[in-house]
Amino acid sequence: MSTESHADPVAPGSARDRLLDAAEALIYAGGIHATGVDAIVKQSGTARKSFYTHFGSKDALVAAALERRDERWMNWFIAGTERQGKRARKRLLGMFDVLREWFASADFHGCAFLNAAGETASADDPIRIVARDHKERLLAFVRTQCDAYAAESQMDARRAARLSRQWLILLDGAIAVALVSGEADAALDARATAEVLLDAECPGESRRSVSKSRGKHRHHGEPQPD
Structure with missing residues (x-):
């Protein structure tokens, strides 16, 4: 894996x-x-x-190691997300499937950047700065996916920006819960919450998705629910 x-x-x-x-x-x-x-x-x-x-110094070594990890982790996460599908909704929800694979690995110890930030007291500490830069980079990537979803669903830019911030909280929340609980399925719980959030933001998009699914069922001659 x-x-x-x-x-x-x-x-x-x-x-x-x-x-x-x-x-x-x-x-x-x-x-x-x-x-x-x-x-x-x-x-x-x-x-x-x-x-x-x-x-x-040890701090300089730790900061450099985190900077290198940031590059590798983001490349891994972006590639995994982009494999989830052509539509932005699938990629956004698929982020949690990517995380679940990570959570299930033997060497999962949570988010290295949250862990490091928790061990530094000053906001100006070089290690804390690297951690903050990583989260800003992750948020920027999430925003690109939310912007793509906004284009698909006719969501305005202000709502897309808010959605991206909420999405980051769900991602980090899933990581934290998986670390503490040891349950990889924390990613699935976060995914279910994320789906509710998308449906609340764009109920029309949710209805269109259901309609397409029913259309496929009709095409294959399957009975439809009332």
Whole structure:
């Protein structure tokens, strides 16, 4: 099963890459404060001098590891979403199916960016800034899908912007519940809520979807509900 999970942290590569691999793997599994520089250096198979040469501080290493994860995670999520269908409604709802695959993986430990933000006190902390940038990037992608849905359903731009913010909360909420509960089906619960939200925003779109479904049934000679 393909997920956004990281490759083997001790895979061959430059000392910098190996330090990033080790930092990401250890911090994602155990947290920033619980992971020491010695553990990162040991898992990376590099010399401690390499750590100081490339990063200089643990916070700089963590921020760099998160920046790299952001790029990989977004590429994975965007590709997974785009495979869900041609219509924006299918792609929006399909985001939760993409998440469920991730939740069911053995190495799921929640959102690395929410986890990291929770361990930093200052809004100006470089690690918090990377986490905030990741959420802004995710929101921007969700907005493109909401804009496409607005075009399909004749929703105005203001409502599409509000929908995108609500969608981000549902995505992050599903991630948080899946982490705490250990239930991958948290994604399905969020998906059901998201569907209700879409139907409330554009009831006409929902009726059209039902009408198309009934039309297909008639085409195949299946009985229709009253």
